Amino acid sequence: xxxxVLEARNINKYFHDPIEVKVLSxxxxxxxxxxxxxxxxxxxxGKSTLLYILSTMDTDYEGELVIxxxxxxxxxxxxxxxxxxxxxxxxxxxxxLLNEFNVLKNVMxxxxxxxxxxxxxxxxxxxxxxxxxxxxxxxxxxxxxxxGGQKQRVAxxxxxxxxxxxxxxxxxxxxxxxxxxxxxxxxxxELAQEFNxxxxxxxxxxxxxxxxxxxxxxxxxxxxxx
Amino acid sequence: MKFKLIKDxxxxxxxxxxxxxxxxxxxVTFGITMFIALLSFMTGLNDLLDGLILxxxxxxxxxxxxxxxxxxxxxxxxxxxxxxxxxxxxxxxxDKLELYNNASIIKTLLSDPRVSGVASKITAQVFYNVxxxxxxxxxxxxxxxxxxxxxxxEQYVVAGNYMDLELIxxxxxxxxxxAEKMLANIGDVIxxxxxxxxxxxxxxxxxxxxxxxxxxKVQSYASISTTQKLLSESNNYITDIQIKLYDMNNAPTIAKxxxxxxxxxxxxxxxxxxxxxxxxxxxxxxxxxxxxxxxxVAGFGIYNILNMMIYEKMDSIAxxxxxxxxxxxxxxxxxxxxxxxGIFGGALGLLFGFGLSAFIDQIPFNTEALPTIETYPIxxxxxxxxIGGVFSIITTYFAGYFPSRKASKxxxxxxxxxx
Numbered sequence: 009x010x011x012x013v014l015e016a017r018n019i020n021k022y023f024h025d026p027i028e029v030k031v032l033s034x035x036x037x038x039x040x041x042x043x044x045x046x047x048x049x050x051x052x053x054g055k056s057t058l059l060y061i062l063s064t065m066d067t068d069y070e071g072e073l074v075i076x077x078x079x080x081x082x083x084x085x086x087x088x089x090x091x092x093x094x095x096x097x098x099x100x101x102x103x104x105l106l107n108e109f110n111v112l113k114n115v116m117x118x119x120x121x122x123x124x125x126x127x128x129x130x131x132x133x134x135x136x137x138x139x140x141x142x143x144x145x146x147x148x149x150x151x152x153x154x155x156g157g158q159k160q161r162v163a164x165x166x167x168x169x170x171x172x173x174x175x176x177x178x179x180x181x182x183x184x185x186x187x188x189x190x191x192x193x194x195x196x197x198e199l200a201q202e203f204n205x206x207x208x209x210x211x212x213x214x215x216x217x218x219x220x221x222x223x224x225x226x227x228x229x230x231x232x233x234x
Numbered sequence: 235m236k237f238k239l240i241k242d243x244x245x246x247x248x249x250x251x252x253x254x255x256x257x258x259x260x261x262v263t264f265g266i267t268m269f270i271a272l273l274s275f276m277t278g279l280n281d282l283l284d285g286l287i288l289x290x291x292x293x294x295x296x297x298x299x300x301x302x303x304x305x306x307x308x309x310x311x312x313x314x315x316x317x318x319x320x321x322x323x324x325x326x327x328x329d330k331l332e333l334y335n336n337a338s339i340i341k342t343l344l345s346d347p348r349v350s351g352v353a354s355k356i357t358a359q360v361f362y363n364v365x366x367x368x369x370x371x372x373x374x375x376x377x378x379x380x381x382x383x384x385x386x387x388e389q390y391v392v393a394g395n396y397m398d399l400e401l402i403x404x405x406x407x408x409x410x411x412x413a414e415k416m417l418a419n420i421g422d423v424i425x426x427x428x429x430x431x432x433x434x435x436x437x438x439x440x441x442x443x444x445x446x447x448x449x450x451k452v453q454s455y456a457s458i459s460t461t462q463k464l465l466s467e468s469n470n471y472i473t474d475i476q477i478k479l480y481d482m483n484n485a486p487t488i489a490k491x492x493x494x495x496x497x498x499x500x501x502x503x504x505x506x507x508x509x510x511x512x513x514x515x516x517x518x519x520x521x522x523x524x525x526x527x528x529x530x531v532a533g534f535g536i537y538n539i540l541n542m543m544i545y546e547k548m549d550s551i552a553x554x555x556x557x558x559x560x561x562x563x564x565x566x567x568x569x570x571x572x573x574x575x576g577i578f579g580g581a582l583g584l585l586f587g588f589g590l591s592a593f594i595d596q597i598p599f600n601t602e603a604l605p606t607i608e609t610y611p612i613x614x615x616x617x618x619x620x621i622g623g624v625f626s627i628i629t630t631y632f633a634g635y636f637p638s639r640k641a642s643k644x645x646x647x648x649x650x651x652x653x
Binding site: 065085086094098107117120123 | 236239242243246247249250550552553554555556557558559560561562563645646647
């Protein structure tokens with residue numbers, strides 16, 4: 009049996025305001041190491057909500073979530089922050105780079121927080137990641153001097169810096185044009201194939217999803233295909 | 235490592251809004267500057283005004299008072315011990331104002347470790363004769379050397395040399411006001427009449443100005459021996475013993491003790507001049523209140539700017555949290571920002587406060603009432619700088635506490651989703 013990276017068991021989620029609405033019901037699935045999985049579904053079907061639960065940022069749910077054999081229910085806020093820092097890499101629709109820091113420092117930030125490597129080692133590693141994404145030339149620029157595609161690649165480099173066991177993406181190509189979307193997809197694919205990286209990407213781009221290893225389709229808060 | 239990271243992020247955020255940050259810091263600087271200057275000046279003034287009275291007032295004064303005997307013979311008589319006696323029109327007995335056995339009292343006092351100095355004194359009621367007019371006056375017969383040592387007598391002598399009192403027999407040092415009334419100059423001889431009707435010529439050797447006009451119009455100084463001669467008393471006659479203590483705060487208890495031991499009246503400085511204590515404490519209270527208000531206003535400035543910064547940097551905070559920074563880390567970042575504003579602004583404020591005090595110290599301040607003062611008084615007490623420094627840090631900490639708590643509670647999901 010392949011290593012299970014992430015497991016969702018009977019996850020239910022309600023919105024309480026203004027009235028009680030069940031947004032996720034009975035979500036059960038597992039992710040194995042090296043899988044490149046996409047979650048698709050129409051707007052409002054709960055796919056982003058699910059991703060935020062899986063990413064540990066949303067803790068208001070029922071059921072159990074296991075990442076890397078750790079049960080995350082009942083963990084404290086700072087322990088969850090540690091899990092996100094160490095085990096999960098994020099790529100969002102918007103790049104969310106800090107304009108106050110240059111590209112290199114942006115990539116290094118999660119690593120500095122983790123504190124396992126020295127400044128120099130981390131710098132070296134960050135440059136390595138930027139090289140994989142072919143933007144090492146921009147390392148000393150500020151994020152606002154980069155193009156949209158470049159920014160998204162920096163965001164991916166940042167997601168990779170701590171060698172997470174899973175990368176999660178929320179519409180990572182949603183803001184990009186065709187060409188840049190292609191670049192980002194190729195990067196993900198390369199990560200999955202060459203580095204055996206587990207990826208879980210929420211998207212509404214069916215073309216994108218079709219090329220991943222596995223598709224989880226959601227409708228009205230349920231998984232209808234996986 | 236961890237702290238360095240938080241420091242880096244704080245600095246980056248600070249520099250991103252450096253103008254607002256600078257204004258916030260200037261607010262603190264201004265607050266602290268005014269706090270220091272105000273307190274230094276106010277306290278300087280207080281010390282000056284207190285010194286006007288307190289420096290010249292003995293901590294304890296021993297004297298005799300003419301008063302009726304406390305226990306009348308009837309109450310001592312065995313036949314009336316169990317009854318309650320009413321005696322009307324009790325008169326004081328013909329006691330002298332002289333302190334008996336004063337030589338041994340002074341000897342005892344000087345060997346008391348709590349006493350820093352003793353000066354004896356005679357107070358004599360006189361009339362200054364100006365032509366046909368008699369002006370009432372008081373001549374204080376003083377032990378010139380000790381008086382100067384204990385009460386800085388020299389400082390109030392505006393003309394002539396105070397030591398001449400001791401060196402020239404039958405000399406007098408007139409109050410400025412009294413001298414002006416008598417049109418007396420140094421070297422003139424004036425006539426005084428004692429209460430016993432004797433008329434004696436005295437040579438004017440100088441003037442003194444205490445700053446309290448009423449005193450200057452009436453009082454004069456002469457040496458003890460001159461005053462004894464004036465009163466035709468023996469050379470061991472004195473009416474007052476003035477005592478300075480090492481610790482003024484003990485005066486009331488020690489006064490009570492001396493009163494019992496020496497069987498004389500003893501009055502302490504606190505009882506004699508209670509109004510000054512009240513005045514100065516109220517004045518410093520007001521200065522503290524104003525200074526602290528300034529700092530709190532500066533604190534609100536910091537609060538505002540941090541709040542704005544948090545709204546502006548919502549995205550950054552969200553991503554920091556998404557990539558593994560805990561609420562506590564975010565909290566530390568904003569507290570660090572607030573504290574650096576406080577420390578930077580506060581340190582500058584202390585510096586400027588010192589500068590402003592030094593400047594005020596140079597401003598000329600001449601007044602008739604205070605002959606020894608030439609510039610505005612400033613008290614450079616390090617205590618104010620300490621309080622100012624600590625308070626700037628405390629206010630900025632609290633100004634940063636609430637915004638940073640808000641920042642730490644930001645839910646990254648809502649922001650990331652909102653885009």
